[in-house]
Amino acid sequence: MPQNKISKEIKQLADELELFDDVMDKYEYIIELGRALHVLNEKYKTTTNLVQGCQSQVWLHEYEKEGKLYFEADSDALIVKGLVQILIRIYSAHSSKEILDINTALLEELHLSEIISSGRQNGIASMIQKIYTYARQDNDKK
Amino acid sequence: MPQNKISKEIKQLADELELFDDVMDKYEYIIELGRALHVLNEKYKTTTNLVQGCQSQVWLHEYEKEGKLYFEADSDALIVKGLVQILIRIYSAHSSKEILDINTALLEELHLSEIISSGRQNGIASMIQKIYTYARQDNDKK
Amino acid sequence: MNTIIKKDFPFFNNNDIVYLDSAATSQKPQIVLDKMQEYYTQYCANTHRGEHELGDKATTEFENSRDYIAKFIGANTDELVFTKGTTEAINFVASSFVKSRFTKVFLSELEHHSNIVPWQLQGLEIVVLPLDKDLNINLEEYEKLLRLNPKSFVSITHVSNSFGIINPIKKLINIAHKYECLILIDGAQALAHLRIDVKDLDADFYAVSAHKAYGPTGIGALYGKYALLESMSPYQGGGSMITEVSFKKSSYLKPPLRFEAGTQAIAEVIGFKAALKYLFTLKQTQKEEDILLKYAKEKLQGLSRIQLYTQAENVLGNISFNIKGVHHNDIGILLSKQSIMLRTGHHCAMPIMKKLGIKGTIRLSFALYNTKEDINKTIQAIQKAIHLLTKNKGDKSASK
Amino acid sequence: MNTIIKKDFPFFNNNDIVYLDSAATSQKPQIVLDKMQEYYTQYCANTHRGEHELGDKATTEFENSRDYIAKFIGANTDELVFTKGTTEAINFVASSFVKSRFTKVFLSELEHHSNIVPWQLQGLEIVVLPLDKDLNINLEEYEKLLRLNPKSFVSITHVSNSFGIINPIKKLINIAHKYECLILIDGAQALAHLRIDVKDLDADFYAVSAHKAYGPTGIGALYGKYALLESMSPYQGGGSMITEVSFKKSSYLKPPLRFEAGTQAIAEVIGFKAALKYLFTLKQTQKEEDILLKYAKEKLQGLSRIQLYTQAENVLGNISFNIKGVHHNDIGILLSKQSIMLRTGHHCAMPIMKKLGIKGTIRLSFALYNTKEDINKTIQAIQKAIHLLTKNKGDKSASK
């Protein structure tokens, strides 16, 4: 697996999360990340941007600027917002090539069961899929 | 359970069958019974008299004479013929009341798995049913 | 009492989880696993086929299980058809019976998707029976609707999987029959909690799943009055449901075998019986379950910002709630992190959620192995979750 | 080698039975039972529902199993739908796909009832593909029929359950596609014996049962090309197959989840994977199975009055025969009394029996655990049975 900025970011986040030995402290941190999530402009909360999960809803807005992909998102649930924030930190402001180089399996290092969940109806999993689909489309244009 | 001629016949047959310590000897005896089975007149081998089993066919012809029910039967398989012979020995030449007094569970004493089988598609089991149905009809007429 | 019961369940010997999701699926006692193991290791053979002694033994155990399960719910042996579960049972009735005889089906607003979608798939129109504010079916409206629509088909859950409401099934059936309607009862949430007597209830059809009543996955049953079953065409075709097959025409066995095409879930049927036998020998009364549910409700009502959805007393097996201002999913995740497993969401009952104007709830659902201790731990964990989710940003000190 | 394999199967440790009925259902290795036990005792929860960690774990194992099973037969994960077994898989295709698109189905004369009755139930006309004298499909006739009936639906067994014939599936599929026909392969008897690659075969649908391939009862699968699955409406409705439900209208998930309504056979899916994994690690080649089958055939041919029904070499897994002048049922009973379990009768394939002018056969069917020793014992037992059944009445002395 190639080492790029994204994988380094994942590694760094994993290290950060590992500092908590109490799982509740870890989730407290995620909740805080959720609270800190940049509010998504209401106009982007569209049906197309909605990635439906079984439990909570996630809106993901993507755009490209100067060869890099940017992601903004929101959710109706707080922990999901925190997880969304983490994914934005990982994936936003990178080229589609950089994104596609990263196997999603790498996210397992974060040890956040909600992020890599087999439940196909999981909003976060769908969000990751949407990120990759967008990156693939962007890459194909080139 | 009332003791009547039928239950005595079952008991006697059970004792007889118990004499064999080798199961193959027992089945040899049953095969001989099968060979000895009185041939059923072809005219009674009708569809109505046919009790369909999953494996072998049994034709059962019933009639009443002087208040007693009589059974004649045949099968295309030899062991089944032997079992049929045993059932005729048990049930033939008794009144419907005497038959209905006997719970079929009593047949378990014979230790012949083919006779009391849960397979609802078992020809022997269907034959027993047919005997009881006939006895019930005869009894209802009175 | 319930702590002793826990010992019968290997799951609880293996970990410290507080399991409050029994309405989704219950844990299984050792005896159920043992009985299935026994089949697999001692008399594993196919059933209802060529008659060697091993197959005979398997067939006997299979049919004895049918007999036991039928008796357990007050049915005759021949009136019990094995299905994959409640969902398949309802689909089967929809496809093989209702579709060709009715154009509409009457459902309550409380129904599980498994008692909604099967009717839609068969192109039947759904008429909704309205609820009172405590989520009970409005009996007057019910009777009025049926009076206007005699000879209809009705399908109603015995116990609601999302709000625990016990419907007055006997009365509902009675009224249905008064207007010559036929009625199916979805017993998925009832089997583990109530004594069911389909004959006393006079239900036309009654559907259950084993896995919600201490039994294995992959098996359930449909009870149907014999005359109704007899009038039904096969749902699936295949081995062991026929008397004669030719390429031109086939003829079928009588019920219940007519409806059991192909190799059956043999081990599961045997495990299903073991589960009900276990349930029977516990002789647990509904009272003890009531006590636990009342205890939980009381404790929940002590939480600030609690939102309950019914004050009805005829409630069993589960309680749904929300914490105002907090997403149910956030609570669910934080409880899971504290080893408390319960379900949050729409509980496969979107219509009632929509009607209540919510996306979902947090649901505690109970089984015989649950204890007050379980409830206490859960309440504490909920409090901790609420605390984390509602305190001011950055106010770290308050979390300890 | 096979004696070592026997040790993996608790059934054989528990008794001395010679089991030659694996075409009906196979015995199960310990590892399959262990994996199911693991689910029941360590992470028992419902799948695809509210997301507590226990449910997540169960869902992960469930979906990993799908992945493994799909790969095992060369399919993509999303192309594998879980069903109760082969029978349900075929009924599903008949109901959700063929019924609305075709009026006829082309079947071989060798088919099992599970590949006949489902089509009849959907009101489809059956056209029979004739066999050559060795029970092989006549390829010229086959091509001629399809040429005359392009864009039809064909359904054929991979391996015959009554005569072991391996059909030239790849060729049959190829010809079908040449005339724009779609084709389903009944793989019930193939999964345990052949390496299957649905993509290489280019099958449109492929149906299997776990219980015939060392797996648990109550589970099987349908492979379907994704585009075909996508075009299909749900077979059953219920929980976990929907995106949105209202009383007016519901919308459904994509395949495969669209077709898996209600609680699934979770433990069984997990056991299914374990079975195929076991099968894979054995790396048993078809050759070894061939050797045993040839050995059995040779021995059988040594019996006087033997009647075999095919001299074909493309045979696998089972042999059918009769002893002239003796009813197959009599042999079956006497073998069973000698602890040899095999099936006699029509093997759920009445049409081919009728065509051969017989009521049934005696069938030996094999799995990896069978040995030459098993065959020897069986031959001896058959000889003994023939002796008892054919000697003269009263000639008691000769039986010893």
Ligand SMILES: Cc1ncc(COP(=O)(O)O)c(C=O)c1O
């Ligand atoms: C060729 C064939 N097709 C279909 C089936 C049906 O399989 P199941 O009973 O597992 O549904 C069988 C098994 O008897 C079979 O041998």
Ligand SMILES: Cc1ncc(COP(=O)(O)O)c(C=O)c1O
């Ligand atoms: C009320 C109700 N009906 C039907 C079902 C469906 O049962 P199963 O998933 O076992 O088919 C459930 C289970 O979720 C339920 O709670």
